[in-house]
Amino acid sequence: xxxxxxxxxIIISGVYNIVLLLALSIVYALVPTKALKFxxxxxxxxxxxIGLIGICIMADPYQVSPGIFIDARTVLISVSGxxxxxxxxxxxxxxxxxxxxxxxxxxxxxxxxxxxxxAAFGLLWRYLRFNKVVQKKxxxxxxxxxxGIITQIALLPSIFILPWDIVVxxxxxxxxxxxxxxxxxxxxxxMLLLRQIDRRNMLAxxxxxxxxxxxxxxxxxxxxxxxxPASGQIVDANPAACEFYGWSLEExxxxxxxxxxxxxxxxxxxxxxxxxxxxxxHHHFRHRIASGGVRDVEVFSGSIQMKGQELIYSIIxxxxxxxxxxxxxxxxxxxxxxxxLSVGDGVxxxxxxxxxxxxxxxxxxxxxxxxxxxxxxxxSIFNVINEYxxxxxxxxxxxxLETGNIIGLANHSLFIREDGTKMPIADSAAPxxxxxxxxxxxxxxxxxxxxxxxxQQEINHLGYHDGLTGLYNRRFFDEELKRVDVDxxxxxxxxxxxxxxLKLTNDAFGHAVGDQLLKDMAAEIKKACRKEDIVARxxxxxxxxxxxxxxxxxxxxxxxxxxxxxxxVKMSDVNFSISLGFDTKRSGxxxxxxxxxxxxxxxxxxxxTESSSMRGNTINTILMTLHEKSTRxxxxxxxxxxxxxxxxxxxxxxxxELGELELIGLxxxxxxxxxxDRILNKKGKLTDQESIEIKRHPEIGYRILSxxxxxxxxxxxxLKHHERLDGLGYPNGLKGAQIPLQSRILAIADAYDAMTxxxxxxxxxxxxxxxxxxxxxxxxxxxxxxxxxxxxxxLNGTQEKTA
Numbered sequence: 085x086x087x088x089x090x091x092x093x094i095i096i097s098g099v100y101n102i103v104l105l106l107a108l109s110i111v112y113a114l115v116p117t118k119a120l121k122f123x124x125x126x127x128x129x130x131x132x133x134i135g136l137i138g139i140c141i142m143a144d145p146y147q148v149s150p151g152i153f154i155d156a157r158t159v160l161i162s163v164s165g166x167x168x169x170x171x172x173x174x175x176x177x178x179x180x181x182x183x184x185x186x187x188x189x190x191x192x193x194x195x196x197x198x199x200x201x202x203a204a205f206g207l208l209w210r211y212l213r214f215n216k217v218v219q220k221k222x223x224x225x226x227x228x229x230x231x232g233i234i235t236q237i238a239l240l241p242s243i244f245i246l247p248w249d250i251v252v253x254x255x256x257x258x259x260x261x262x263x264x265x266x267x268x269x270x271x272x273x274x275m276l277l278l279r280q281i282d283r284r285n286m287l288a289x290x291x292x293x294x295x296x297x298x299x300x301x302x303x304x305x306x307x308x309x310x311x312x313p314a315s316g317q318i319v320d321a322n323p324a325a326c327e328f329y330g331w332s333l334e335e336x337x338x339x340x341x342x343x344x345x346x347x348x349x350x351x352x353x354x355x356x357x358x359x360x361x362x363x364x365x366h367h368h369f370r371h372r373i374a375s376g377g378v379r380d381v382e383v384f385s386g387s388i389q390m391k392g393q394e395l396i397y398s399i400i401x402x403x404x405x406x407x408x409x410x411x412x413x414x415x416x417x418x419x420x421x422x423x424x425l426s427v428g429d430g431v432x433x434x435x436x437x438x439x440x441x442x443x444x445x446x447x448x449x450x451x452x453x454x455x456x457x458x459x460x461x462x463x464s465i466f467n468v469i470n471e472y473x474x475x476x477x478x479x480x481x482x483x484x485l486e487t488g489n490i491i492g493l494a495n496h497s498l499f500i501r502e503d504g505t506k507m508p509i510a511d512s513a514a515p516x517x518x519x520x521x522x523x524x525x526x527x528x529x530x531x532x533x534x535x536x537x538x539x540q541q542e543i544n545h546l547g548y549h550d551g552l553t554g555l556y557n558r559r560f561f562d563e564e565l566k567r568v569d570v571d572x573x574x575x576x577x578x579x580x581x582x583x584x585x586l587k588l589t590n591d592a593f594g595h596a597v598g599d600q601l602l603k604d605m606a607a608e609i610k611k612a613c614r615k616e617d618i619v620a621r622x623x624x625x626x627x628x629x630x631x632x633x634x635x636x637x638x639x640x641x642x643x644x645x646x647x648x649x650x651x652x653v654k655m656s657d658v659n660f661s662i663s664l665g666f667d668t669k670r671s672g673x674x675x676x677x678x679x680x681x682x683x684x685x686x687x688x689x690x691x692x693t694e695s696s697s698m699r700g701n702t703i704n705t706i707l708m709t710l711h712e713k714s715t716r717x718x719x720x721x722x723x724x725x726x727x728x729x730x731x732x733x734x735x736x737x738x739x740x741e742l743g744e745l746e747l748i749g750l751x752x753x754x755x756x757x758x759x760x761d762r763i764l765n766k767k768g769k770l771t772d773q774e775s776i777e778i779k780r781h782p783e784i785g786y787r788i789l790s791x792x793x794x795x796x797x798x799x800x801x802x803l804k805h806h807e808r809l810d811g812l813g814y815p816n817g818l819k820g821a822q823i824p825l826q827s828r829i830l831a832i833a834d835a836y837d838a839m840t841x842x843x844x845x846x847x848x849x850x851x852x853x854x855x856x857x858x859x860x861x862x863x864x865x866x867x868x869x870x871x872x873x874x875x876x877x878x879l880n881g882t883q884e885k886t887a
Contacts, residue, residue: 124171131175134164138180142187157184157195158202159269162235165206166214167277177203197242205238218281228274232267307381307400309336310390316340319395328402330374344371346378368403380407430530433516436523438462438481450509450530452502462528471496471508480513484526490514499530508533550621552599553606561620561628568618569669569676573632577639577668578680580687581609581646584661586625588706591787593655594758601655605662608649612642627662628680639666663691706788707750710757714764717753720837725749727833727878731870734877735829748801748830755785755802779814782806801826805834810864828867832858832874835866855879 138160157180165173177199184195209231217227307328310320321329321336329336329344347369366384373379384399430447434440440458448454457465468477480491491513498506510533516525548560556564569576583605590598602625609627610619618630629646631639643664650662665687669679710717728745737745756764759781763774770778782803789799804827807813809820839854849857855875862868 127169127171128175130168130172132179134160134168134172134176135179138176139183142180142183156266156269158198158235158239159232159266159273161199162202162206162209162231163270163273163277165203165208166210166231166274167281169210170207173203173207194242194245197245198239201239201242202235205235209235218278224278225271225275228271229267231274232270235270236266307402309341309398309400310388311341311396311398313387313394313396316342318344325400328373328379328400329371335374346370346372371400380404430532432462432528432530433525434462434481434528435525436485438485438526441525447530450501450507450532451499452505467500468493468497468509469500469506470494471498480511481526481528484513484515485523488515488517488523508537510536550606553603553621555606555610555627556618556620558620558622561618561622561630564618565630565676568630568632571672574672575633575635575668575670576676576679577631577634577636577666578676578683579629579631579639579643579646579664579666580622580680580683581627581629581662581664582687582691583625583627583650584663584691585791588788588791589655589660591758591784591791597655601653601660604653604655605650605660608653609646609662612645612649617642634668635670636666636668639668642666663687665690706757707754710754714761716842717756717764720841721750721753723837723841724752724830724833727837728829730878731829731833731874734873735870741826744798745826745829748798748805748826749833751785751789751795751798752802752805752830752834753781753785754788755781755783757788758784779806783815798826800824801830803827805830807831808865809867813865828870832866832870836874851879 138157141157141160161173161177161180164176168176181196181199184199185192187195213227213231217224220227304322305324307325308322309318309325311317312319317340318336321333326333326336331339366382369381369383370378371381380403382401382403384401386397388395388397430450431442431444432440432447433442438461440460440462443451443453443457453465462481463479466479466481469475470477477494477497480493483491493509493511495510497509497511499509500506509530511528511530513526513528515523516527517523548556550557583602586598586601589601602621606619606621606627609629613619613629613631616632617634620628620630622628629642631642634642643666646664647662651659653660665683665685667679667682667686669676707721725746726749728749729742732742732745756778759778763770763778766774782805786799786803789795789802801824803815804818804823807816807818807823807827809823809828811817811819836854836858839849839857840851842848858866858871858875862871
């Protein structure tokens with residue numbers, strides 16, 4: 085604002101400027117705030133537009149005198165500060181200030197000052213009062229008019245920048261009219277902008293509300309439809325509806341409700357009337373789905389306003405399963421009588437007087453009665469006795485009629501059938517009552533338990549017998565010992581036996597062979613005893629015999645018969661034995677616990693002398709068995725044994741170690757006794773599972789050899805002869821010095837003989853090629869030093885002798 089003379093021109097110019105200001109409200113309404121995603125770009129855009137409006141206002145001002153202008157720029161900038169914020173206002177202020185500087189004249193600095201002050205005051209008002217103004221619903225104009233007046237008063241200091249001789253005249257002729265016109269312009273412009281803000285807020289709330297509705301509509305698992313009540317056209321459906329009906333959204337929206345609802349118009353009207361009478365807001369309809377099927381649905385409906393249009397919303401629940409259940413429930417009531425007549429258990433019903441009203445076929449078969457008994461009192465023909473006492477059991481039907489409670493028949497009850505035969509039964513009688521608890525009769529359920537009795541006897545047998553051998557088990561023996569341990573049975577002897585070589589048998593031939601060994605041993609032990617003797621399996625490989633009225637001489641004779649019988653037991657060409665110990669209770673002062681302990685100690689002393697030689701013999705027998713079933717294995721073991729000795733001699737080992745190497749070579753594949761012949765003799769590549777199986781033989785051999793004191797010292801060497809220096813061997817992935825020297829020598833001898841011998845899965849190599857393979861793998865698979873000794877001294881020496 086610059087100085088000038090008060091006249092009508094000032095008024096006209098001011099009104100014209102205010103009209104230009106209204107362009108700001110249009111800009112605010114049209115600015116693409118959503119399109120401008122970045123706030124900085126939006127601020128620059130607004131600042132430039134406001135600046136251009138300011139230029140338009142200043143381009144056609146009322147000129148009081150050269151260099152002195154009056155316009156509405158201060159209204160524009162102050163309102164911009166309050167509504168647009170810092171960045172747009174600063175940009176607009178800079179643009180208008182530059183333009184005013186361009187216009188020049190004596191009032192240039194006054195004009196720039198008014199721009200700066202109006203911008204600052206507008207921003208201050210924004211910080212202090214803007215949000216409260218926006219939230220106000222009444223008397224906004226009063227605060228805005230006050231803002232306009234205070235802003236004009238705040239600009240007063242800027243006129244003192246003018247030369248002093250024109251300050252008074254400017255204040256009188258220009259400033260006072262500005263106090264009237266500019267506040268009005270500020271009110272008009274601000275009210276328009278507030279209306280735009282209100283509109284945007286209302287649209288935002290509407291949009292948020294619609295988004296919430298849309299989110300609920302789209303994401304809810306319940307089936308939802310929107311329908312135009314006038315036309316019946318479906319206008320929208322949520323994804324759950326599309327999934328339920330099997331149509332796409334567009335397909336559903338092209339349908340009317342009458343195309344989905346298969347009920348006739350009359351049926352629909354009746355359903356609506358029914359709902360109104362019962363005062364419920366849901367209906368039961370039948371809807372067609374895309375597959376052609378029909379579903380029973382429960383529909384909850386109501387009206388909703390959407391964009392000024394009244395629609396009907398429907399929330400739909402599939403109640404097909406429920407309706408089916410209800411129909412089945414009704415059908416089941418009808419089928420109940422038929423079911424009672426056809427169930428597997430016998431069913432008899434009576435009235436409240438105990439008179440038979442129904443008997444099904446199963447009950448007729450159990451009792452021997454026919455339908456002729458209907459109408460007779462049940463207590464006249466229901467005859468049940470106790471299995472052990474023979475006394476008549478109380479009538480359960482009469483007991484129910486007396487007490488009103490459920491009554492079960494006692495155990496061990498026998499029903500005397502019409503023909504006089506007896507049948508074990510279980511039954512229960514229950515009251516039949518109406519809704520208010522009045523007793524109407526009794527239902528008696530009878531079950532033939534003959535098969536259950538038999539099965540229970542079998543279970544009892546298993547409870548006291550060993551499942552493998554058929555002998556009594558430890559549980560039975562302990563209970564029977566209490567019964568037998570009386571003075572009348574003295575002298576009372578006990579024999580404890582332990583099968584020799586069971587673990588070795590399991591390791592060498594498998595648990596199936598070990599189980600058969602136990603069965604055969606049990607049979608031979610039982611043959612050697614009297615019928616009154618109690619023979620039981622004591623533990624894994626231990627047996628116990630209780631001999632009532634038997635002294636030491638008799639017990640010793642039984643032991644001799646048992647040893648003789650068990651010596652005939654043979655598995656895979658291996659004979660087995662049993663170690664036995666016995667003791668006798670001669671007086672009541674002795675305890676059977678001490679007698680059994682003494683017999684057990686005696687048995688262990690015998691076992692320590694018998695089992696060692698037996699295990700050695702068994703190992704030799706196992707090796708012979710392996711060699712007998714595979715000539716190739718026998719020759720391979722012999723050659724490996726000789727090669728091991730040759731390597732040992734070349735390495736200048738002692739005579740004792742050479743003998744050890746020979747034995748290791750003979751025994752190294754003993755574990756293959758437990759490997760299937762099919763795998764050992766397979767032609768072609770082994771499967772992964774077969775490879776895993778054959779790699780078990782070092783561990784099996786280790787367990788077999790470890791069982792014998794005479795062989796245990798070489799077991800470790802056999803276990804580790806397939807280990808490699810680089811740790812990639814088996815079974816334990818040992819490396820370098822972790823592998824014993826004997827195992828490293830054995831590995832080279834074994835590999836060389838395998839490569840130069842006929843094998844079912846691979847052609848043999850020449851000695852020269854086999855040597856190259858050994859040298860190639862020296863340091864990784866094989867010990868390089870031993871390979872060098874073997875190739876240069878053993879093989880070359882042999883070749884020189886041959887030559």
